[in-house]
Amino acid sequence: MLIEVVMLVRRSLSEGGRRSALLVIAVLFARASFAQTGPVLPSQFEFAGSWAPLGTEDVQNDSVPVDYLGLALTDEARTRALSYDESQKSMIERQCQGWGAAYMVIGPFGLRISSQSDPTTKRLVSYTIDAWEDWMGLTIWMDGRPRPSEHALHTQAGFTTGRWEGGALAAHTTHVKAGGFIRKTGVPLSDQATIDWRFVRHGDVLTVLMVARDPVYLVEPEIISKGFRLSKTPLDYRDPCVPGFEGREPGDGVPHFAPDQNPFLDEFIKLYNLPREAVLGYRETLYPEYRKKIKDTYVPPPPCTADCGVAGNFVRRRGPTP
Amino acid sequence: MGNDSRPLIGGLLLLLFVIGEPTSVHTQQAASSPSARDAAPIDLTGYWVSYVTENWRYRMVTPAKGEYRRIPSSPAAVPIINAWDPSADERAGNQCKSFGAGAIMNVPGRLHITWQDASTLRIDTDAGTQTRFLRFTARESSNATRPTWQGESIARWESVAPPDKGGSLSVVTTNMRAGYLRKNGVPYSERTTVSEHFDIAPLPDGGQLLLVNTVIEDPVYLNGPYIVSPHFKKEPDGSKWDPTPCSSKW
Numbered sequence: 001m002l003i004e005v006v007m008l009v010r011r012s013l014s015e016g017g018r019r020s021a022l023l024v025i026a027v028l029f030a031r032a033s034f035a036q037t038g039p040v041l042p043s044q045f046e047f048a049g050s051w052a053p054l055g056t057e058d059v060q061n062d063s064v065p066v067d068y069l070g071l072a073l074t075d076e077a078r079t080r081a082l083s084y085d086e087s088q089k090s091m092i093e094r095q096c097q098g099w100g101a102a103y104m105v106i107g108p109f110g111l112r113i114s115s116q117s118d119p120t121t122k123r124l125v126s127y128t129i130d131a132w133e134d135w136m137g138l139t140i141w142m143d144g145r146p147r148p149s150e151h152a153l154h155t156q157a158g159f160t161t162g163r164w165e166g167g168a169l170a171a172h173t174t175h176v177k178a179g180g181f182i183r184k185t186g187v188p189l190s191d192q193a194t195i196d197w198r199f200v201r202h203g204d205v206l207t208v209l210m211v212a213r214d215p216v217y218l219v220e221p222e223i224i225s226k227g228f229r230l231s232k233t234p235l236d237y238r239d240p241c242v243p244g245f246e247g248r249e250p251g252d253g254v255p256h257f258a259p260d261q262n263p264f265l266d267e268f269i270k271l272y273n274l275p276r277e278a279v280l281g282y283r284e285t286l287y288p289e290y291r292k293k294i295k296d297t298y299v300p301p302p303p304c305t306a307d308c309g310v311a312g313n314f315v316r317r318r319g320p321t322p
Numbered sequence: 323m324g325n326d327s328r329p330l331i332g333g334l335l336l337l338l339f340v341i342g343e344p345t346s347v348h349t350q351q352a353a354s355s356p357s358a359r360d361a362a363p364i365d366l367t368g369y370w371v372s373y374v375t376e377n378w379r380y381r382m383v384t385p386a387k388g389e390y391r392r393i394p395s396s397p398a399a400v401p402i403i404n405a406w407d408p409s410a411d412e413r414a415g416n417q418c419k420s421f422g423a424g425a426i427m428n429v430p431g432r433l434h435i436t437w438q439d440a441s442t443l444r445i446d447t448d449a450g451t452q453t454r455f456l457r458f459t460a461r462e463s464s465n466a467t468r469p470t471w472q473g474e475s476i477a478r479w480e481s482v483a484p485p486d487k488g489g490s491l492s493v494v495t496t497n498m499r500a501g502y503l504r505k506n507g508v509p510y511s512e513r514t515t516v517s518e519h520f521d522i523a524p525l526p527d528g529g530q531l532l533l534v535n536t537v538i539e540d541p542v543y544l545n546g547p548y549i550v551s552p553h554f555k556k557e558p559d560g561s562k563w564d565p566t567p568c569s570s571k572w
Contacts, residue, residue, distance in 0.1 A: 038478030043486035166488025304389035
């Protein structure tokens, strides 16, 4: 409002009068800004509801088979990822396997969140983030229940507990299944992985922060923050997964590559002139020093000619299948 | 001052008093209220380093000319995007166009956050050697100043109700020079508003993460809000601080 008042005075008065009026207004506003502090926020926010994806952040990284940008992988993780063939998902027994907990922030969908209360005490028991066709969903237990034994069943979704902390919902996931992935490009996650979540709301924007650690496959945590916007229209992605024949007969072998012979290794590198160590998920590529290191060797790709805008696919084109 | 303006001024002054609280209350609060520095519900000061796990291809290297994926650029922006000429920017002295407030938090680098005074938080960046001043009290002359790369930032704390602790820093920035959202010339105009929330999250290893939720609105070159959330890891000291000047080409 200060700006509007000042503009009104500037338009209405002569130079001398303007100075006097602006001085008076400045004094009054200085007096009015009494505490230099803003509003007091409740310690919890309304989490349940439908939250639509924004699509303004590039976190998916699944448009080319070998894309490990933004990851700090161990050598074993890199080897396993390079041996992965996305055709595995065409095997009938794997079609409905879905993706693990991390897919909440690397997948393309929105969040449909509900709360469950104890029918007798009315106390909050859990929040549920509904599943998608290829994601198992996530239940965040809020009732203080103990974490299961380390020998308990490990699942794609894992076991998640939560609590309100500093105005945010903090959650912790364990018991994720071995053989899961942190990227759809086959980057693995072990059953020793843990994920810390933080759900932060500002206005109608919900930011989900994921910090995934894995002593087996990650040298440093994978950190993703993804925004969602409150949707007035309920979202529902709960289409059932219906397996069907996709060219692989039961009993066929599991599609894979020898890690050193992955035919897609150079596709992303050549497409954008990207450094190989960045595409392959080396730790140093996550820090500003690396930008300086490649300053004199990096050659920008040729100008974009197709699908250049917001609705375009992540990559310009797919190379021919070798 | 013309006679016809006096009723206007009188009305404005009356309005200011009506929307405020009684003078005695203000005086009492001003005397007893902590400064923004003392009232901080979270400590943002220190050195922070970009941890580039998202938008890598748009931040760590210069994307292809003409590419603006993930940014809701308006039709008015497209000719500018396609005409991007970093050499021309450099010749015109506009090499800091991709280091303005609409982009600087996404530029890989380090932040040094300090208190300039009791009501001004200062952010220095080593990438592009930029300085942002986040003012908790508006400058009386701010509306008269010429646009700058970092614009005018008004800040306020949003504290969580006791007994819980914590909160967030809300910052709204306007009065910026026109700049680029990305290195390859995706534009934002002087009419842009950048709304940010600075939050701190603990890391499992005992470290801290700074999350900057950013909403960029531009009635000229954006069809809708451009929302990103870059994050930074806390560093123990400034031993890796490495100032580099703005560059159009890198």
